[in-house]
Amino acid sequence: MTQDISIQFTRFSAFYSPLIATIAGGFLGEEGLRPRHSVSAPGTSAIAGLLDGSVHVAQSAPSQGFGPLEQGKTPPALHFAQINEMDGFFLVGRGAEPQFTWDRLKRALNRMYRDDAGVQELVDQFLLDMPHSLDQVYARIPGEKLAAYQQQTLAETLALARELLA
Numbered sequence: 001m002t003q004d005i006s007i008q009f010t011r012f013s014a015f016y017s018p019l020i021a022t023i024a025g026g027f028l029g030e031e032g033l034r035p036r037h038s039v040s041a042p043g044t045s046a047i048a049g050l051l052d053g054s055v056h057v058a059q060s061a062p063s064q065g066f067g068p069l070e071q072g073k074t075p076p077a078l079h080f081a082q083i084n085e086m087d088g089f090f091l092v093g094r095g096a097e098p099q100f101t102w103d104r105l106k107r108a109l110n111r112m113y114r115d116d117a118g119v120q121e122l123v124d125q126f127l128l129d130m131p132h133s134l135d136q137v138y139a140r141i142p143g144e145k146l147a148a149y150q151q152q153t154l155a156e157t158l159a160l161a162r163e164l165l166a
Contacts, residue, residue, distance in 0.1 A: 002029075007037045008046040010060040012153070019059055024149035025141035039156070047077045102127050 005028065009016055022028060028035045040046045045064050049055030058077065065075030109123045 002032055002034045005033045005035050005057065006049075006055045007035055007057045007059065008049045008055040009037065009039050010046040010058070010064070012039050012156075016059050020149075020153075021141060024146050026145050051076055 007019070007023070009019075023035045023037055040049060046055060046058035046060045047064055050058045060077075060079070062079045064077070065079070068075045106123065106127045109127075110120050
């Protein structure tokens with residue numbers, strides 16, 4: 001028997017890639033769960049969905065509890081899982097780069113941060129791990145599931161953008 005599970009993100013971000021990969025890879029389905037995901041309304045935390053009962057699982061940052069704590073109140077939700085250990089980010093450029101390599105990115109970043117050895121060390125370690133990490137993700141997610149999820153996410157993102165720009 002398959003059971004629906006409602007998962008809501010406070011925002012759709014690369015920070016949440018492990019949860020997104022879990023949904024896209026069909027891993028919840030293997031556990032008898034049919035995931036339905038959404039992004040909370042602008043200005044609203046996914047925690048609000050937990051509180052009103054419309055959401056089973058909320059993906060949000062621990063900083064969601066800072067406001068209540070600053071007011072001397074107990075936060076309405078407890079964050080209990082670490083999703084990732086690194087900052088999420090997007091690589092963007094002025095145009096398509098058919099000659100992209102991780103080494104080329106490393107050289108560019110090291111030029112940007114040439115005066116900060118600590119940042120260079122972090123960049124080096126991150127870029128050393130990144131291709132291997134991505135290979136592990138892609139090896140576990142069937143291509144057709146990833147493509148379907150990408151299409152669904154693109155459609156939802158475009159709909160949200162149209163709504164915000166209207």
